[in-house]
Amino acid sequence: MTTPHAPATGSPATGSPVELLRVDSLVKRFPGVVALDGVSFDLHAGEVHVLLGENGAGKSTLIKCLAGVYQPDGGTIHVDGAPVHLSTTAQAEALGIATIHQEFNLVPGLSIAENVMLGRQPRRFGLIDPRRTREAAEAALARVGLTIDPRTPVSTLGVARQQLVEIAKALSLDARILILDEPTAALSDEEVDRLLTLMADLRSSGVGQVFISHHLDEIRRIGDRVTVLRDGAAVGTVPASTPTDELVRMMVGRSITAQYPRERTAPRAELLRVEGLTTRGSFEDVSLTVHEGEVVGLAGLVGAGRTEVLRAVFGADRYDSGTVHVRGRRVARHDVRSAIAAGLGLVPEDRKAQGLVLGASVAENLGLVALRAASRGGLVDRRRLRAMATRIVTDLRIRTPGIGATVRNLSGGNQQKVVMGKWFSADPAVLLLDEPTRGVDVGAKVEIYQLINQLTAAGRGVLLVSSDLPEVLGMADRVLVMAQGRIVGELTHEEATQDAVMALAVKEVESSRAH
Amino acid sequence: MPTESTAPPSSATRTTPSGADRLGSLTYQARTLAGQNGALVALLLLGVVMALMSPVFLSTQNLLNVGVQAAVVAILAFGQTFVIISGGIDLSVGSVAALTGIVTGFMAGTYGVNPVLAIVLGIGAGLACGLVNGVLVAYGRLPAFIATLAMLSVARGLALVLSDGVPVPQSSAVAWFGSTVWGWLPIPVVIMVALGALAAFILNRTYTGRAIYAIGGNEEAARLSGINVRRQKLVIYGLASSFAAVAGLVLAGRLASGQPQAAAGYELDAIAAVVIGGASLAGGQGRAFGTLVGALVLAVIRNGLNLLNVSSFWQQVVIGAVIALAVLSDTLRRRRS
Numbered sequence: 001m002t003t004p005h006a007p008a009t010g011s012p013a014t015g016s017p018v019e020l021l022r023v024d025s026l027v028k029r030f031p032g033v034v035a036l037d038g039v040s041f042d043l044h045a046g047e048v049h050v051l052l053g054e055n056g057a058g059k060s061t062l063i064k065c066l067a068g069v070y071q072p073d074g075g076t077i078h079v080d081g082a083p084v085h086l087s088t089t090a091q092a093e094a095l096g097i098a099t100i101h102q103e104f105n106l107v108p109g110l111s112i113a114e115n116v117m118l119g120r121q122p123r124r125f126g127l128i129d130p131r132r133t134r135e136a137a138e139a140a141l142a143r144v145g146l147t148i149d150p151r152t153p154v155s156t157l158g159v160a161r162q163q164l165v166e167i168a169k170a171l172s173l174d175a176r177i178l179i180l181d182e183p184t185a186a187l188s189d190e191e192v193d194r195l196l197t198l199m200a201d202l203r204s205s206g207v208g209q210v211f212i213s214h215h216l217d218e219i220r221r222i223g224d225r226v227t228v229l230r231d232g233a234a235v236g237t238v239p240a241s242t243p244t245d246e247l248v249r250m251m252v253g254r255s256i257t258a259q260y261p262r263e264r265t266a267p268r269a270e271l272l273r274v275e276g277l278t279t280r281g282s283f284e285d286v287s288l289t290v291h292e293g294e295v296v297g298l299a300g301l302v303g304a305g306r307t308e309v310l311r312a313v314f315g316a317d318r319y320d321s322g323t324v325h326v327r328g329r330r331v332a333r334h335d336v337r338s339a340i341a342a343g344l345g346l347v348p349e350d351r352k353a354q355g356l357v358l359g360a361s362v363a364e365n366l367g368l369v370a371l372r373a374a375s376r377g378g379l380v381d382r383r384r385l386r387a388m389a390t391r392i393v394t395d396l397r398i399r400t401p402g403i404g405a406t407v408r409n410l411s412g413g414n415q416q417k418v419v420m421g422k423w424f425s426a427d428p429a430v431l432l433l434d435e436p437t438r439g440v441d442v443g444a445k446v447e448i449y450q451l452i453n454q455l456t457a458a459g460r461g462v463l464l465v466s467s468d469l470p471e472v473l474g475m476a477d478r479v480l481v482m483a484q485g486r487i488v489g490e491l492t493h494e495e496a497t498q499d500a501v502m503a504l505a506v507k508e509v510e511s512s513r514a515h
Numbered sequence: 516m517p518t519e520s521t522a523p524p525s526s527a528t529r530t531t532p533s534g535a536d537r538l539g540s541l542t543y544q545a546r547t548l549a550g551q552n553g554a555l556v557a558l559l560l561l562g563v564v565m566a567l568m569s570p571v572f573l574s575t576q577n578l579l580n581v582g583v584q585a586a587v588v589a590i591l592a593f594g595q596t597f598v599i600i601s602g603g604i605d606l607s608v609g610s611v612a613a614l615t616g617i618v619t620g621f622m623a624g625t626y627g628v629n630p631v632l633a634i635v636l637g638i639g640a641g642l643a644c645g646l647v648n649g650v651l652v653a654y655g656r657l658p659a660f661i662a663t664l665a666m667l668s669v670a671r672g673l674a675l676v677l678s679d680g681v682p683v684p685q686s687s688a689v690a691w692f693g694s695t696v697w698g699w700l701p702i703p704v705v706i707m708v709a710l711g712a713l714a715a716f717i718l719n720r721t722y723t724g725r726a727i728y729a730i731g732g733n734e735e736a737a738r739l740s741g742i743n744v745r746r747q748k749l750v751i752y753g754l755a756s757s758f759a760a761v762a763g764l765v766l767a768g769r770l771a772s773g774q775p776q777a778a779a780g781y782e783l784d785a786i787a788a789v790v791i792g793g794a795s796l797a798g799g800q801g802r803a804f805g806t807l808v809g810a811l812v813l814a815v816i817r818n819g820l821n822l823l824n825v826s827s828f829w830q831q832v833v834i835g836a837v838i839a840l841a842v843l844s845d846t847l848r849r850r851r852s
Contacts, residue, residue, distance in 0.1 A: 316739055340741040354739055357732030359799045368729055368740035373724040382720070422740060 017044035020080065020177055020208040020410035021066070028061050030411060035061040037232040038075065043177065043208040048199060050240060051212045052217045053229035053251055058497075059212050061297035062229070063179050067099040068092035079177075098113065098170030099179040104162050106154045113137035113150035116169045138269070140172035144198055159189035167170060167198070171207075178202065179210040184218060196222045196247075216244050220251060233305030240491055260474025261446065263453045264493075267291035267477065271343070271461040272430045274313055277322030282308045283485035286322070288429050290461035295452060297476025298465045299501050305485040306465040307349050310378075310432045313463075314346040315339040346434055347419050349465075355419035356407050363403040365418050370425040392421040397447060413444025420451060430461040437471060469498055481505050526681060546752025553845050554791050554808045557837075561812065565819040568814035572822060579701055583769070585814035586703035587762045589807055592788035593714040596806045599750050599789050600718070602731040602798025603652060603659035605642070605755045607666035608702055609781035610674070612763030613774065615641040619764065620683035620773035629689035638760040644670050645756025649749035663752075667782065683773040692768025703765045707807075710758060715811040723750050731798025734768040786832075788813055791841040812837065 028036040035056050043049050051059045063071040068086035075443040076083055079095045088093045092099075095345055100400030106115050113134045114121070122132035125205040137150040146163045154162060163183060164492055170178060177459065180199075184192045199209060199222050213219055228250040235250045270288040277283070283305035290296045297307060298306045302496065312319040324331040324339075332338035339346075348354035367385040373379045376387075389403045398417045400410055416436060423431060433452075436443045452462055452475060466472050472479060479496040483490045489504040490500045565572040574576075591608045598605040622628040622684035627703050628636065644666055651662035677683075690831030718724040726747045729737040738744045760782075767773050794801025814838055820830045 314739075336738060337741050337743060346739055348739055353733075354735045357729055357736055357799065360728060361734050363724070364728070367725075368737065368742070371729075372720060372723055372741065378721050379721065380720055380722055380725055 001087065010076045013378050017047065019043070019078075020045050022078040022081075023062075023066070023075065024078075025075040026062065026072050027078070028065060028070055028475050030501065035232050036065070036072070036075075039229065039232070040075075041227050041234060043210060045176070045206045045208050045269070046203050048203055048209045048211050048222050048240075049459070050223040050226040050248060051210060051229060052226050057229040057251075059229055060181070061232075062210070063099060063181060066097060066177075066179060093175075096174060096176040098175035098177070098180065099181065100163065100166050100170065100183055101181050104166050104182075104376065106162055107164060108155035110150045110151060111153055112141070112157075112165055112318070115154050115165060116140050116150070118169075121204060122500060128330075134367050136172065137168075140168040144160070144168045145201075146195070158185045160188070160195070163187075163195070163197070171202075175207070177208050177210070179212075180215070181212050183211075184215060185212055192218065217245060219247075228253055236439060243403040245450050256355065260451055260471065261453065262295070262475050263307045263457065264477060265293035265456055267294040271327060272313075272463065273323075273325045274309075275323050275325075275331045276307065277312060277319055277324070279308065279312060279317070279319045283312075283482075286485075286487055288463075288480055288483075288487065290463050292459045292461060293456045294478070295462045295464055296457060297479040297496075298463065298482060299469060299471035299479050300482035302467060302484040303506065306482050307434055308485075309464065309482070310434050310465055311348075313339075313465065314344055314432055316346065316348075319507045320513055325514065341430070343368070345423035345428035345430075345431060346432045347416075347423070347434060349434040349438075351412075351415055351419050351457075356415060358408040359406060360392065360398050362398065362407055362410070362418060365407050366392050366403070366422050366425070368375065369422045373426070388425050392424055395424070396421045396451065412442040413447070416440050416444070416448065417451075420448070428460070430463060431455060432463045432465075434465045435467065437466070438467065469501060472496075473501070522563065533559070542598040549613045552813060554793055554805055554841060555845075556575035557670035557791075558808050558812050558815065559669055561815050561819070565815060565822070569819065569822040572819060575699075577818070577822075579587025579699070579704065581811070581814050581818045582707065583701045584818060585702075585810045586707040587766050587769075587778065588781060588788055588813060589707045589761055589810035590710050590765065590782045591778075591785035592792075592806045592810050593710050593803060594755035594762075595712060595785040595789050596792075596803055597717070597727055597781075598659070598755045598793060599794050599796060600731045600798060600801040601727045601751050602734065603748070603751070604663065604786065604796070605648065605752065605781050606646060606660065607753060608759035608785055609669055609778040610667045610670035610760070611641045611644045611756045611759040612778040613776065613782065614644065614670045614677075615760040615763030616685075616689075616767035616777055617678045617683060617775055617806035619689055619767065619821040620685045621677050622686055623686045623689075632688065634688060634764060635766065638757065641756045641763065642753055645753040645759075646749060648756065649752035652752060653745040671739065671775075671779070678773065678775040680721060680772075680775060682775070685767050685772055689764060689768050689796035690771055693771065693840055694768070705852035706761065706765055710761065711803055714758075714806070717754070723754075725748060727751060729797060731800075733799075737767045782814060784810075787838045789834055791838060791843060809841075812841070 019042055023039060023041045025035050025038040025040055032437045039058065039062060051062065053059050061070060061425055066086070068091050069090040071087060077086065078084065079097070092415055107118065114135040117133050121128040122136065124128060130223055134150050141148070141150060144167050146161065146164045146168065148161070154165060157165065167178070183195060187192060187195060196218065199211070202209060210224060225237055226240050226242065226247065228235040228247065229236045230251060269292050270289055275287045277286040286309050288296065298309065300306050300378055310318065313324050315331065315334055315338060318334045326342040326344055329342050333343045352358060369386060370388060371380065372409045374384050386403065391482070393400060393403055396417045398421060399414050407415060410418065415513040420436070436448055442447065455462055464472060464476055472498050476496070477493050479485050479491045479501060481491065481501055483505050491500055522614055584682050591612065595608060614635040619633045620641040622636050623630045623633035648663050648666050649655045652659050692702055692706070696705065718727065726737065726742050729742060730744055730747060730779050734744060763778065770777065789801060790796065790801065790808035790809070791805070791812055792805025794805065813834060816834055817830060820833060
């Protein structure tokens with residue numbers, strides 16, 4: 001596929017910038033929430049334009065509108081000065097817009113060359129010409145500085161290299177507008193370095209890049225301009241050299257306390273005690289406690305081992321050594337039912353893959369945990385389960401047409417409330433929450449925080465894992481910081497600041513690299 | 516959804532309807548029913564077409580024949596329904612049915628075991644096959660396709676070994692499974708209806724039944740909600756082969772002998788019946804009633820084509836086409852909604 005447009009190779013150094021993309025007053029509504037409320041934004045050739053904002057601020061919605069995934073309800077999009085209507089991803093691609101998502105669209109079993117050239121392999125007598133496919137892929141890989149045999153299967157590559165293959169594929173499709181959605185989230189420092197160098201190269205060759213990142217240091221290194229989004233609106237566009245304080249103020253726009261309505265209660269008796277929990281190669285010697293009325297936050301970088309600890313405590317995965325006690329009662333190793341019986345509940349990281357039966361009704365999902373308790377002699381008390389589901393839907397204010405509605409059709413926030421709701425029937429002593437507000441809109445977030453308050457007010461405990469640091473700081477009474485599979489520090493609510501947590505999370509990484 | 520009974524449209528229940536209203540609500544209800552069960556519509560259409568083409572089709576005797584012809588596949592398919600809703604598949608049910616017939620005849624004939632005890636042993640042999648399937652799938656983590664493909668071969672082989680490849684005679688207790696009550700109602704039909712009701716009851720009302728839907732819908736979510744997925748899988752494959760064992764007895768009763776090659780290929784008919792009945796091979800969806808309709812669709816086609824003197828070679832072609840069409844229409848309907 002080639003684009004009908006002449007490549008707009010305007011250099012930012014010479015004269016007035018060439019505008020590749022302009023978005024005017026874009027509006028996108030979902031049932032119950034306005035995700036984009038009149039966002040305007042533009043991108044020049046040879047520019048890295050950063051989109052900054054909290055989770056749920058509208059960044060993902062905006063880039064999905066640009067990629068042709070969502071159709072905006074209002075506003076206009078111009079590419080090369082001409083108004084466009086992007087109703088499919090193929091249309092966006094044909095206009096030279098490519099998106100590198102956090103989840104890659106690669107076929108793991110195929111070679112790099114086949115992935116880069118997928119669907120447009122050069123043909124000879126109707127058959128794929130492997131030599132020309134390879135050469136074309138090699139040329140694309142050269143542009144991203146990836147020197148590796150293009151016959152290598154993609155499945156053997158690490159995340160960073162897969163990402164480069166994705167970018168190579170986009171460039172070979174003549175992408176002039178590259179949208180990078182948190183490309184550095186899963187990369188090591190060195191890999192981030194290499195990616196930022198590549199982005200700088202692409203900038204000098206005239207590609208316009210939209211860059212989403214939460215790391216202010218990266219933004220300062222590579223960004224030209226920053227547009228800050230908050231609650232679906234663009235707060236403003238400023239140079240990337242703007243001081244951090246100012247960027248954070250634009251981003252948050254309100255005090256942390258209003259956003260995180262934590263009602264603290266004095267912690268009382270101990271509910272959960274984890275001692276010396278170890279899974280070789282994943283985490284080591286993890287000890288922690290959770291008390292009645294307490295929210296304990298588990299902070300750290302992605303890959304620090306937080307999710308693994310949570311799953312091991314709940315018995316979802318095996319661990320090598322260590323013990324878990326709930327209210328003094330030993331929980332059997334690798335036994336989810338023993339953990340539930342002892343009083344644990346888990347809201348897993350990925351609600352669609354691990355938390356919900358998407359094709360089943362709200363009532364079915366809410367009844368999953370209670371199913372055993374609502375059965376007598378193998379028979380299910382259906383009336384009791386329905387009454388329970390109705391009560392939970394009301395209590396948790398789950399917005400659904402009815403308890404018979406299919407969970408797949410609910411919004412992310414309401415789906416998450418269903419996952420939490422199924423535990424309310426079992427009334428666990430400690431609820432283990434893994435990324436409870438990921439992909440949830442701002443309004444539902446606050447409701448989820450209020451549910452956490454409700455639990456602690458009733459004397460239950462919460463162990464909270466979240467990559468959203470302000471959320472951990474705002475909700476947790478104590479923060480444990482993990483790095484490289486170990487707990488490297490404990491901070492009280494008063495001590496826990498963004499800087500203090502990050503200092504701990506990163507220190508261990510640096511010292512381990514020094515060895 | 517399988518749990519919720521379809522709420523009747525409010526106009527039909529609350530107001531005292533005028534004639535036109537009543538007709539309107541009736542057509543509405545018919546449309547809802549049709550929308551939910553494409554297989555039922557197909558069955559009724561087939562029935563109308565057959566009735567128009569052959570005056571014999573609607574006779575009581577012929578309809579009972581259809582029931583008898585459907586019975587073995589339907590009973591196999593009820594067991595298969597559990598497995599398919601749970602996201603698995605059981606290719607061994609035909610072989611297990613044959614093994615049950617052989618074991619029963621062998622025990623009563625060669626060893627002179629009490630005929631009723633021989634039947635119990637036959638069903639036990641079938642159940643044992645299912646438990647092995649369950650252990651391989653749940654604890655050995657073999658794909659269901661592979662584990663039950665192996666059992667397809669092992670159970671058939673054992674049936675041939677025990678019988679030395681020749682039919683074994685059956686006791687009168689087994690012959691009862693092929694007989695009639697009150698001189699007209701065939702026992703196979705009675706067993707089919709009873710086991711269909713049992714399957715529906717298990718699926719809708721029991722812990723295992725609800726667990727089957729949860730496991731098929733999302734196994735990891737079911738596990739993390741405290742459902743003992745492995746034990747339930749053992750139960751599921753045990754159920755499937757128990758149903759297969761009963762099917763084997765019905766078949767042995769009709770044939771009045773245990774045939775080592777009996778029910779070969781029936782596993783595919785059973786899978787077809789489940790799928791025509793609206794179950795998804797991806798798991799999480801399906802109903803016992805749908806499976807019954809699916810099995811009846813297959814039987815009606817065979818019966819009708821026989822009445823019309825269509826060669827059995829062509830029957831295979833037609834049945835293949837019907838399977839494809841039934842599932843295609845279901846897929847299209849779901850995509851639209």
